[in-house]
Amino acid sequence: MQKNIKFIYALLAITVFASGLVFVIQNKMDKNDKEINIQNTGIIDNKFKNGNQPNSDFKIAHFKDKTAYIKEKDGKNYAILVINGKEKIVKEADIYTGDPDNSSEYSESFDGVNFSPNGNYLIIGSSAYEWDGEIIYDINKGKIVLTASGNTKDFTPDEKYYYNCEFSGEFGNTGNIYATPDFNVVYDIYKHDDNENYDYIDCEYNDIKKVVTFILSKEGDYDSEGNKLPNKKKVIEYSLIDNKARTIK
Numbered sequence: 001m002q003k004n005i006k007f008i009y010a011l012l013a014i015t016v017f018a019s020g021l022v023f024v025i026q027n028k029m030d031k032n033d034k035e036i037n038i039q040n041t042g043i044i045d046n047k048f049k050n051g052n053q054p055n056s057d058f059k060i061a062h063f064k065d066k067t068a069y070i071k072e073k074d075g076k077n078y079a080i081l082v083i084n085g086k087e088k089i090v091k092e093a094d095i096y097t098g099d100p101d102n103s104s105e106y107s108e109s110f111d112g113v114n115f116s117p118n119g120n121y122l123i124i125g126s127s128a129y130e131w132d133g134e135i136i137y138d139i140n141k142g143k144i145v146l147t148a149s150g151n152t153k154d155f156t157p158d159e160k161y162y163y164n165c166e167f168s169g170e171f172g173n174t175g176n177i178y179a180t181p182d183f184n185v186v187y188d189i190y191k192h193d194d195n196e197n198y199d200y201i202d203c204e205y206n207d208i209k210k211v212v213t214f215i216l217s218k219e220g221d222y223d224s225e226g227n228k229l230p231n232k233k234k235v236i237e238y239s240l241i242d243n244k245a246r247t248i249k
């Protein structure tokens with residue numbers, strides 16, 4: 001009799017454990033299904049989870065409790081921010097087809113999303129007719145604070161500054177440093193000296209020196225007799241410590 005009672009208790013314990021295990025597995029499946037349904041992206045690649053991404057070439061990005069992704073539907077694309085399971089469309093536009101004659105005036109294609117180093121800003125990669133750049137969305141303020149073009153563009157690791165530079169031919173070149181959170185221009189390279197006389201520009205940031213370096217160059221002109229003059233190059237460093245620009249060479 002005592003053996004039968006022990007057997008019954010053991011059977012009940014196994015039944016309870018099995019029920020709990022089924023509940024945990026089902027709950028996890030429901031949670032995963034909910035996550036995928038909310039994001040409408042299908043399979044989430046684990047390498048995009050937990051942390052800042054190196055650039056904006058991804059259709060989905062994660063930072064702690066935040067997720068952002070691009071969704072395309074019915075000729076429109078949407079940049080969507082998800083915080084604690086709650087979705088918000090932060091930017092939408094008609095998809096740019098690549099043909100200006102068959103695209104609406106304000107069409108643009110969202111190429112990817114990314115978060116700033118500390119996760120306070122959502123970066124939306126965007127392209128349109130003769131334009132390529134980034135849209136910066138302030139997550140805390142809930143609004144777009146900057147639209148910036150550039151061959152090179154990025155936040156400093158401490159997220160105190162954003163810089164961009166671009167060679168765009170007939171549309172003019174760009175070389176700016178912005179201070180967050182208001183994105184005021186603290187330095188515009190083309191408002192100083194004769195920098196507008198250079199054809200090309202590139203820039204880079206050195207976090208050890210806290211310096212943004214602008215490299216200007218110009219292919220050699222021709223003199224009155226048709227002889228090609230030497231190429232010109234100018235390097236300017238802007239210190240984020242003392243907020244001063246120095247011409248290096």
